Amino acid sequence: MWGLMVNPAANFCSEYNCSNVMVRRNVGRFSIHGRVSRGPFWLVFLILLPVISALILLIDTSLNDNPVLMLMALVLYAWIAICITVKRLHDMDATGWLSIPVVLIPIAVILVGSFPGTVGPNQFGPDPLQRKALS
Numbered sequence: 336m337w338g339l340m341v342n343p344a345a346n347f348c349s350e351y352n353c354s355n356v357m358v359r360r361n362v363g364r365f366s367i368h369g370r371v372s373r374g375p376f377w378l379v380f381l382i383l384l385p386v387i388s389a390l391i392l393l394i395d396t397s398l399n400d401n402p403v404l405m406l407m408a409l410v411l412y413a414w415i416a417i418c419i420t421v422k423r424l425h426d427m428d429a430t431g432w433l434s435i436p437v438v439l440i441p442i443a444v445i446l447v448g449s450f451p452g453t454v455g456p457n458q459f460g461p462d463p464l465q466r467k468a469l470s
């Protein structure tokens with residue numbers, strides 16, 4: 336479940352001739368592998384921002400502004416935001432390294448969440464919406 340997976344996309348690769356690319360399924364919600372469409376991307380941010388904000392407010396008021404807990408909350412936010420942004424960029428057939436400036440620049444998050452992804456499979460896996468590319 337959490338460990339390495341034997342290539343689950345063997346049928347996908349044989350159909351789309353991607354033998355030189357290791358295609359992974361969504362290994363986990365908090366992984367950087369796979370693709371995610373716009374809906375789940377926005378849902379994560381709509382849930383993540385209020386939850387992390389409430390957690391930081393709780394740490395600030397009730398726990399005497401504990402810097403260790405504050406850092407842990409910010410690292411948790413950064414990891415989840417980077418993971419979902421990498422998957423969104425993968426859906427747009429872009430490298431995940433672009434997630435670092437995207438997470439730091441709020442207008443970039445809006446842009447990444449607004450543009451549609453690649454129709455059909457790409458180098459990062461099958462289409463999360465199961466659309467077929469026009470031939």
